[in-house]
Amino acid sequence: MSKPAHPTPRVRPRRGKSMAAKADRHELYELSVQAPETDAATLAKLYKKLRKRHAMSLREDFCGTAVLSLAWVQSKPGRTAVGIDLDQPTLDWGLAKRIEPAGPEVAQRIELHRANVLDGVGPKVDVTAALNFSYMVFQQRKDMLAYFQAARSMLVDDGVFILDLLGGWGSMGEETNRRRVKGFKYVWQQRSFDPLTHHFTCAIEFEFPDGSRIEDAFFYDWRLWTSPELRDLLYDAGFSKVHLMWERTDEDGEGNGKFYEPTEEVDNDESWWTFIVAEK
Numbered sequence: 001m002s003k004p005a006h007p008t009p010r011v012r013p014r015r016g017k018s019m020a021a022k023a024d025r026h027e028l029y030e031l032s033v034q035a036p037e038t039d040a041a042t043l044a045k046l047y048k049k050l051r052k053r054h055a056m057s058l059r060e061d062f063c064g065t066a067v068l069s070l071a072w073v074q075s076k077p078g079r080t081a082v083g084i085d086l087d088q089p090t091l092d093w094g095l096a097k098r099i100e101p102a103g104p105e106v107a108q109r110i111e112l113h114r115a116n117v118l119d120g121v122g123p124k125v126d127v128t129a130a131l132n133f134s135y136m137v138f139q140q141r142k143d144m145l146a147y148f149q150a151a152r153s154m155l156v157d158d159g160v161f162i163l164d165l166l167g168g169w170g171s172m173g174e175e176t177n178r179r180r181v182k183g184f185k186y187v188w189q190q191r192s193f194d195p196l197t198h199h200f201t202c203a204i205e206f207e208f209p210d211g212s213r214i215e216d217a218f219f220y221d222w223r224l225w226t227s228p229e230l231r232d233l234l235y236d237a238g239f240s241k242v243h244l245m246w247e248r249t250d251e252d253g254e255g256n257g258k259f260y261e262p263t264e265e266v267d268n269d270e271s272w273w274t275f276i277v278a279e280k
């Protein structure tokens, strides 16, 4: 029997109270892949560089648990955020476990909407972010164009739209990477890659020292878009300038979290991730 297109998370073995059965997949995800304070600081810096003013309002498309929205409003008094996601249980988790515990002054500066990012729900903002590659859920050119048009329409006149992007030959194939995090292993699985369409399926799993695991904790059915395709679509959607950023490296050739717009060709790498910044 073939695997369902969107498998649901499964704990193995099911018996007893294994470490996997007691774990919370959103908490594990947060510990493994999210760095909301760093991301909020990067968005603020990219905006300030272009617009010479502080961005105050953020729209977090595909917000999930909205921890980036939370970090954003905590990064400066008066900052506001609006988070958009289709999945109500995930929004509820973020609200109950992260946003409400931060206190009413912080919570009242965040709006969460269960909505499609295509629908243009919520107020216009200074910065819209679509991070962790979530926009790759749109696999047809017309759908990505519609998303970019919607994102543009929800920006103020000097608004900026920021996406992240991954690539490199290591991302175009089947691969499993394990990384030790606090008391468990984070497993990134690239399950399939079609070189003709760039259809790309991947999953996140978690493994525990008692041998238990959460399979398909998160599953993604994406198209791996390339940087020039996205740049062209952003221009087609009406953005006035598109900046393809690249990460600076330290003496050992490792990325140092600082991004710039190269004026010359950059070196290819087995795997990389970066930002694309589009001005309204």
Ligand SMILES: C[S@@+](CC[C@H](N)C(=O)[O-])C[C@H]1O[C@@H](n2cnc3c(N)ncnc32)[C@H](O)[C@@H]1O
Residues within 6 Å of the ligand: 034, 061, 062, 063, 064, 065, 084, 085, 086, 087, 090, 115, 116, 117, 118, 131, 132, 133, 134, 137
């Ligand atoms: C990869 S998670 C991203 C979570 C978070 N943004 C992060 O940085 O880790 C993708 C999220 O996108 C949401 N999603 C997928 N399609 C969507 C759409 N069309 N509109 C709104 N949310 C969507 C899913 O419900 C899921 O929570």
